[in-house]
Amino acid sequence: xxxxxxxxxxxxxxxxxxxxxxxxxxxxxxxxxxxxxxxxxxxxxxxxxxxxxxxxxxxxxxxxxxxxxxxxxxxxxxxxxxxxxxxxxxxxxxxxxxxxxxxxxxxxxxxxxxxxxxxxxxxxxxxxxxxxxxxxxxxxxxxxxxxxxxxxxxxxxxxxxxxxxxxxxxxxxxxxxxxxxxxxxxxxxxxxxxxxxxxxxxxxxxxxxxxxxxxxxxxxxxxxxxxxxxxxxxxxx
Numbered sequence: 001x002x003x004x005x006x007x008x009x010x011x012x013x014x015x016x017x018x019x020x021x022x023x024x025x026x027x028x029x030x031x032x033x034x035x036x037x038x039x040x041x042x043x044x045x046x047x048x049x050x051x052x053x054x055x056x057x058x059x060x061x062x063x064x065x066x067x068x069x070x071x072x073x074x075x076x077x078x079x080x081x082x083x084x085x086x087x088x089x090x091x092x093x094x095x096x097x098x099x100x101x102x103x104x105x106x107x108x109x110x111x112x113x114x115x116x117x118x119x120x121x122x123x124x125x126x127x128x129x130x131x132x133x134x135x136x137x138x139x140x141x142x143x144x145x146x147x148x149x150x151x152x153x154x155x156x157x158x159x160x161x162x163x164x165x166x167x168x169x170x171x172x173x174x175x176x177x178x179x180x181x182x183x184x185x186x187x188x189x190x191x192x193x194x195x196x197x198x199x200x201x202x203x204x205x206x207x208x209x210x211x212x213x214x215x216x217x218x219x220x221x222x223x224x225x226x227x228x229x230x231x232x233x234x235x236x237x
Contacts, residue, residue, distance in 0.1 A: 003085030011078035054211035088163025114161035132156035
């Protein structure tokens with residue numbers, strides 16, 4: 001596995017309409033006059049095979065924006081971003097879920113969103129059901145699910161897509177203790193196979209078990225990069 005995530009002076013900009021509501025990130029070639037703010041600026045780091053990196057910092061620091069840029073959801077306005085390897089992401093508990101559809105139907109859709117072919121997504125449904133531990137609830141509408149059940153479904157689909165790069169954004173914090181341990185085991189197994197994990201959240205004990213390295217973000221910029229314990233101390237200080 002030759003996975004890689006590399007950012008060099010990465011910048012992501014948000015545009016606002018006249019009422020100061022966020023419209024969308026925008027490509028630099030589509031510049032237009034109007035209000036804007038930088039969600040990320042001058043972000044430089046690299047992660048290679050077998051490396052787990054935690055993103056820590058206050059709310060609004062840019063952690064989710066960086067994960068979404070790596071996932072290809074947000075375009076890059078300046079600098080360079082290279083992502084080499086199949087990406088699996090769990091960036092929001094409700095991301096891609098349709099409440100009126102069952103867990104099975106949503107799993108099929110999410111599988112395609114995570115890079116599986118339609119045929120592969122359908123053939124993986126029983127495995128997703130077993131991994132999620134949802135039992136009979138897999139056949140019920142997602143509108144009846146708790147936050148933890150939705151997170152279980154999303155992780156099971158992301159795992160079945162066999163990612164080489166796994167992105168996690170706080171959603172694992174909604175999981176119960178038993179399933180969180182399963183997520184940790186699968187995540188560590190991915191690292192043993194040479195994959196990359198980039199995880200953001202406020203549950204520092206959990207992040208410390210998964211990640212040996214951390215990036216501290218403030219105001220859309222990286223202000224510290226190093227061993228998790230050192231960066232955590234810098235943040236708490």
